[in-house]
Structure formats: structure tokens, C-alpha cells
Amino acid sequence: MSKPTASSKRFSMIALGLLFLAGIGFVWGVDFAIKTTNTTEFCTSCHTMKTNFAEYQESLHYKNTSGVQATCADCHVPKKLGPKLVTKIVAAKDVYHELMGTIDTPEKFEARRWHLANMVWKRMEASDSRECRSCHDFANMDLSEQTRSARSRHSAAEDKGQTCIECHKGVAHTEPTEPEATETVTSDAS
Incomplete structure (x- = not known):
């Protein structure tokens, strides 16, 4: 077995250094893309999201007595990296359908x-x-400060292991009406 030459060692070190720098650049790029696409400005830059943004502005998640605001990403993007990346990949279909004209008008979006x-x-x-639950957790709720109805429902939901969305579907956006059984919903914007 021959000994590596000085020039081959130097080449290996340069290649390793370039690979390391490329890795740093890749991580920085992914981080920049995630942070940019997590902004409300980005989320509402598509024409079809203007309706959702107007609904959100009328909700307590946008403006309330405490001044705490939940952004689009707070509600729609997981905090952990793995689920966050999956969500970003799945959300790319919305951009695709906006560009392809499937949901590019308020009427098409409503449909x-x-x-x-x-x-x-x-x-x-x-x-x-x-x-x-990153903001609302049963363990942190002061049930005594809630109305009797809310206190009863939250207590029962916790006992049954229910998720928030089972009861709170129209919190930040208008809850859509289920289409008539005779209407067919195509899956072209899935």
C-alpha cells in the first residue's frame, strides 16, 4: 500500500473544507427559507390568503386584551424540525394550486x-x-375563570382525551359550511 502524497492530502483537506462550507451554506439556506416562509407577510402574499387574513384580523388570535398574537405559523406550522419540514413540503401544494389557477380567486378558494x-x-x-397546545394546555387553564359552560366542556374534553380542533374549528377563520350531499368535491386541489 502506497503512502498518500502531500498533494493528495492537501486535496483531501480542501475537499473536506469545501464540503463543510457547503453544509453550512445548505443549513443556513434551509433556516432562511423556513424563517421567511413562517412570516404572516409571506403566508398572506397569495391572493387567496387575503380572505383568510381578513378573518384572522377579526379573531382574538390577532387582537385581544392581553396583546398576545398568534401568527399563521404559530397555528399551522409545528415547532419541531421534522414535522415542520413535512408541513412545509405539504404546503407547497397550496403555492402550486395558486400558480396553476385552481384556487387563485376568492370564488375558487370558497369552492x-x-x-x-x-x-x-x-x-x-x-x-x-x-x-x-403550544399556547393552550389543559394543565395551564384556570377553569375557575372560565364560564360554567366552558369549564364543563374543557373538563369533559380533557377526561375524554379530545383535541382542541374537535370543538374549536371556527376560531381564527370562518368555519365553512359542509357542501350538500349532491355536490361533488373534486380532489384537484388536494
């Missing part, structure tokens, strides 16, 4: 709203309303 909302609700139920 798809029930289907789109159900996809979000199913994801939230599957994650046990993970994003809701």
Missing part, C-alpha cells in the same frame, strides 16, 4: 374551502392539536 379546511382539521386532530 374548495370545505375540502381545504378538512385537510387542516384532520392534520390537527392527528397531532392532538399540537400547535394549539
Whole structure:
């Protein structure tokens, strides 16, 4: 076995250094992309999200007595990296459908709203309303400060292991009306 030459060692070190720098650049790029796409400005830059943004502005998640505001990402994007990346990849379909004209007008969006909302609700139920619970947790609720009805429902929901979204579907956006059974919903904006 021959000994590595000085020039081959130097080449290996340069290659390793370039690979290291490329890795840093990749991580920085992914971090920049995630932070940029997590802003409310980015989320509402598509024409179809203007309706959702107007609804959100009328909700307690936007403006309330405490001054605490939940952004689009707080409710729709997981905090942990793995689920966050999956969510970003899945959300790319919304950009695709905006560009392809499937949901690019308020009328087209409204026609798809029930289907789109159900996809979000199913994801939230599957994650046990993970994003809701990053701010709202049964253990941190002061039930004595809630109305009798809310206190009773939250206590029962905790006992049954229910997720937040099972009861709170129209919190920050208008809850869509289920289409008539005779209407067919195509899956072109899935």
C-alpha cells in the first residue's frame, strides 16, 4: 500500500473544507427559507390568503386584551424540525394550486374551502392539536375563570382525551359550511 502524497492530502483537506462550507451554506439556506416562509407577510402574499387574513384580523388570535398574537405559523406550522419540514413540503401544494389557477380567486378558494379546511382539521386532530397546545394546555387553564359552560366542556374534553380542533374549528377563520350531499368535491386541489 502506497503512502498518500502531500498533494493528495492537501486535496483531501480542501475537499473536506469545501464540503463543510457547503453544509453550512445548505443549513443556513434551509433556516432562511423556513424563517421567511413562517412570516404572516409571506403566508398572506397569495391572493387567496387575503380572505383568510381578513378573518384572522377579526379573531382574538390577532387582537385581544392581553396583546398576545398568534401568527399563521404559530397555528399551522409545528415547532419541531421534522414535522415542520413535512408541513412545509405539504404546503407547497397550496403555492402550486395558486400558480396553476385552481384556487387563485376568492370564488375558487370558497369552492374548495370545505375540502381545504378538512385537510387542516384532520392534520390537527392527528397531532392532538399540537400547535394549539403550544399556547393552550389543559394543565395551564384556570377553569375557575372560565364560564360554567366552558369549564364543563374543557373538563369533559380533557377526561375524554379530545383535541382542541374537535370543538374549536371556527376560531381564527370562518368555519365553512359542509357542501350538500349532491355536490361533488373534486380532489384537484388536494
